[in-house]
Amino acid sequence: MFERIAELAIRRSRSVLVVAALAVALMGVVGAGAFSKLVEGGNDDPHSPSTKAAQVIEDKFGGETNLVLLVRPRGRVDSPAAERAGRALAADLRKDRHLDNVISYWEAGSSALRSEDGREAMVLAHVKGGDTERGKNAKAVIDAYTGSYEGGLSVRAGGGAAVGNDLAAQVPKDLLLAEAVAVPLTLVLLLVVFGSVVAALLPLVIGLVAIAGTFAELALLGAVTDVSIFATNLTTALGLGLGIDYALLMISRFREQLRTGADVPDAVRVTVRTAGRTVAFSAATVAVALAALLVFPQYFLRSFAYAGVGVVLIAAVGTLFVMPALLAVLGHRVDKGRLPWAGEGRDSGGTPFWGRLAGTVMRRPALTALPVLAVLLLAASPLLGIGFGTPDERVLPENAESRQVAAALREDFDGNDDAAVHVVVDRAVERAPLMAYATELSRLDGVVRVEASTGTYVDGRPGPAAPGGAALGRPDAQRINVVGGLTPKSAAAERLVADVRGVTPPAGARPLVGGSDAELVDSKKSIGGRLPLAVALVAVSTFLLLFLFTGSVLQPLRALVLNAISLGAALGVMTWIFQDGHLASLLGFTPQPMETAMTVLMFCIAFGLSMDYEVFVTSRIKELHDRGESTGSAVVQGLGHTGRIVSAAACLLAVSFFAFGTAQVSFMQMFGLGSGLAVLIDAVAVRGVLLPAAMRLLGRRAWYAPGFLRGLHGRFGLSEGGPADAPAAAKAVAGTPRGRNSAGV
Template sequence: MYTALGQWCFRNPWRVLAGWLGFAVTAALLAAIIGASYGAALSTPDSESDRAADVLDAHFGDLGSNIGGSIVVKSSSGVDDPAVRSTLAELFVAVDALDDVTVNSPYDPGGRQFIAQHGPHAGQIAVAEVQISRSFNVDEAGGLGEHIDELIERSGVRKIPGVQVEVGGAWLSGQEPPETEAIGLAFAVFVLIAAVGSVVAMGVTVGTAIIGVGIGALGITVLSNVFTVPDVAPTLGVMIGLGVGIDYALIILNRYREWVRSGFGPLDAVGAALDSAGRSVVFAGATVVVSLLGLLLMGLPFVAGMGLSAAITVAIVMAGSMTLLPAVLGLMRNRMTTTRVRGILAASLVSVALLGFGLGIRPLLAAIPVAVAVLVAGAVGGPRNPLRRILHHRQPKPLRATAWYRLSRVVQRRAWLFALGGTAVLVLAAAPVFALRLGFSDEGNFPPDSTTRQAYDLIADGFGPGANGPLLIVAETSGNQDLLALLELTDALNRTEGVVAASPPFPSPDGQAAMIRVLPATGPQDADTETLVHTLRDQVIPTAMGGTGVDALVGGSVAFQIDFSDYLAGRMLIFFGAVLGASFLLLMAVFRSLVVPLKAVIMNMLSIGASYGVLVAIFQWGWFGSVLGIQPAPIEPFIPMMLFAVLFGLSMDYEVFLLSRMKEEYERTGDPVNSVADGLAATARVITAAAAIMIVVFGSFVLEEERVVKLFGLGLATAIAIDATLVRMLIVPSTMELLGARNWWLPAWLDRIIPNLRVEGELPDIGHADDEDLEPEHVEHVEQLEHGEEPEHAG
């Protein structure tokens, strides 16, 4: 099947390209017509915060949606200064007049609670709450924030001396689209040219990945109208799609070039590449997709939307590698293996432009027209045109003459040292995981110069850190007796350690519920705030309300986040166990071994644990935070699961690609020592190149402003770096050496039971049986390659 698919795409490139073009146009039209509708609402099944939200929804309207923001003002002359007050009052009226927007002004009757009353900023800081309808999605809310900022500028209040006005709240912050992935692409250009030895091959690899990622992003846009898809999902999709897309295309292309160098006709080489490397790609890609879809079993729309979005992107780029790449190979024909001076110069200029785009240095974009000029100049003139000169590549060394083979032999000779030393490094790096605290960051982790962060800091200065995340205690009531019981609860709350103030209960508009606003002494992401929530639920409320018949519930955004984190934490080990168990069974069926999959599971746990440890040290403890622009905060609760699902598939890719070559050599020679070294030498270059590209692509997202994107990018980059170097190059060969032939042991009775999954197909005979299907110049190109000559018709 794989051979037939690759050869059909190779023979019919225009049909394949037309199909992908139609796919892309359809996705683009749907995305343009339907538009995006990203959401970020959190919910946890059967949690107290969810039940509190139901009460708020039923009796307090949009107050229960937890969406909105604030306008925060600081005036050195006081917010009651007549000039300041009149301008601000007009501004608040203008914002309140917007559709589906309500402003609770500090100048409204009863609004004095929104003006700081104590401390050095008493009377100088005020907050106007901005409540928006639940009909707003994330993009619309971000646009509303920008519009409010425009209204502030028009009001002229910022021109009054000593007045600072900021727009607060994550919903109103908006997010800039990512640009730093261009840095990874700039680096990928040079790594791919070095790895595949051709500018055209580099362009095919990158282009295949970009097309898949682009269609995937359009698919996520459409998906956001059907599922709860957070606004960060497209960025994560781009990140993952670029990494795995380049990885998959490079692995297939590298195997294709191996078969061509071995004497295969190009048509046979494409079929053999898909029947060998293509199987590994499908196996790894399907594993990533299934792992990500496993997040749907968590029962949380927010997590399910992220998993589904990433799974769609991975599936599309995998399909592109299996169909679009062979088609382009058929279209490019003999241009795939040579590089001219014009190609190197143009690729270098494009790389400079990508780097400038990613770093925000716009003058470097001028390199694009210069690259076009170089290509045009190199297309005219005769053979004496220096831009048309072909750059000769060194012939590949025999496997046992490569540095990778020598490295493997060094590792194998000191197997115990590298096995124990490498494992010790992984364990040490993973140690911070024991201090992992799941939770959500808040506006205090926004860039210091953003209006969102400055509004957050002003609220903390004027009202205390807990004012950025008040708790809402709600209860349904049936009369004055219930209100009196809640009033007694207020007294108990005000006597509770960790509570700055609790408001008297105020009834809902329909008189059937009441709410108490609790101001904690600590901020939303502080561990003491989480402790306070559990104390209120487990001790204070049951004691104060026992026997009254009133069911008081702790809700609000902070309580939502705590319940969300607790829910995921309780299911995380189950998810990890299911994924690792599935990986063990799959690898056992692939390699017909008990030892190899067991080692793979252990190494996966250690390498991913090490990346988690790095994340805890940097994002939770704040190591190197000033360098990376990171403020310490808990680790977002969905990050470990998402990282695990993606990294599991990527590590399986490398595991299958490396070990299948080792097993192939072992079955051919029966030599358990040199089969390890030969397998490593055959795969190390492409694994290293693919890993280096993914490390930079993922790592470049650390330069983005959004904390979740930084977290995910650094986590993926760290794990790939550990897996492709320490694990694959040192620990795997050393443990393979120590166990020898026992690596491939499987009880006979188990061998008869489990299915046989092959990731290496049956290779065709070396030769040119299909040369009659090729153009004459392509046959000549193959013959020239066999004799180590440069093809004359290369482009």
């Protein structure tokens, strides 16, 4: 296959480039419409009780409260002027086609809707529509009614719809800033790595192909299914990073061949047969890791699988077809624009530092590897206290209006209606059993009041009528609001959800419990329940791919163990920072439990990228081993050849991720910093130290496979040189000694 690709690039190079240019143009046109088709939200399991509760409330009660307008008049809220202006505002809101279930303090008269100092009052409402439509409707309402309003009112927006609106406004700004930081730094680093202008620009071509193609894919998918708008973040970061990684490997091998005296066609052939094969396997491992996200029901996570798998495969296809054609056309001109600091022999052989480091590690594996292992395990130790949550207003900067409103609701009002637990019974319920059920709910720890169609209940006793209480009952359904005084999405709030679900309902009733805290409980249960399957799929599929790549059963196991160590270290550091609050003042975020979906996403991405560099290094080691080098010599020479490439690729990719550290949305910061750190830990500590130490300890057994698996690999494995090299490959897989090197392997 790779030979045919190389011949196509050599004989039809200009035709390939013309077709590629037309394809990129077409993908750009299609992808330009992606943003209009992508949606917000998607963190909830559509089959969970909380989602079903929300749907029943939507269908029969006009929807849950998701918008809180905090209104401050010039004087006190009970003054005649404030009441007239407040009633006028509520009347205008009821006429708004974007809203349902408008409840105003001035009409309901409930003290729960008035601040303790009497200076502010609430107007509650439900913004209509699904995830996409709701976001547009919320923006229209917030733009129309917030700020200074008629009658001397000052209006601020809070609640879930307002948080979503603020996120939708902030994320594109963060993305634009991240790209403004990453692209110039990446270009500078490419110039440093390649030492010539032409070679440095080539990886950006592959990055452009990957990003344009993936945006086109997302636009097409967005027309037929829900795709999260946050998938664009992964597309740009991973598209640029992987495009550069793969192109870097190809260009380095091509220039290395030219330095040995090979002509351009032969250099292209060797490059595609060796580096191209590595790119194909590398892309497969990364795609497999990201495809595991498809097992989760939340379309937020599934969207990252769509984007991730797409960008990886498109980057690989672009590298395999476009890059060889470019190299064939450019030939020796790939070094055009050589910079003053670039030496002539930059790609002619191994890098002394990485080769010397590997040799030192293999001579003294315990002395060199144990300190590194100890540091990584220490970095992973915060995982022992990790907790999980879902995004709320605290992921936004402190000056975000929705976050300020949420703080005011917690501090200045009796109970938080926006964070209430919603109980809905999708059938008729007699008055007496309903009263008894609501009374029992009001006795639970942390409950301020319970609102039902039969009245309000406080500490097991009836209280004043609930605002809009009549609207809580239907002939075929009942809704109960359990208003608590607990911090939303805290451990206590989660326990309250469990307690509410544990109360015995009226006979024959099967209540559904919803609200933001119930959504958190259900989301953690949903993701946690499917996480073992996702991890198993990643591990098994990665093992099979690496076996087909190396012909060994120990190499995949060694890779999985080392990847687990590096991932644990990166996730531990992120827990130490974002959950425990270290560096919070520097980065400008509020500490809170690790965001569940984003942590799973970071795991899959970091795992895939770790395997990316695993394939880069192992490919060259296996190539040398198959030529007759001992395991020790193959490791030293292999790292000598690939160490610089892997470290440079890791730095370039890390820049793309670290740029998200400039974001003002905290889970984007965590994703960017965590992914970038995982890449660097893997490229430096694992590939530079732990890999050669593990290979030294395995010795000749590193290439072991049982006889029947060796036969399987000989039949289905993809060897670098094709069928002609099969005997040598099989001999290498069997672990036949090749001699001994200075490390004694």
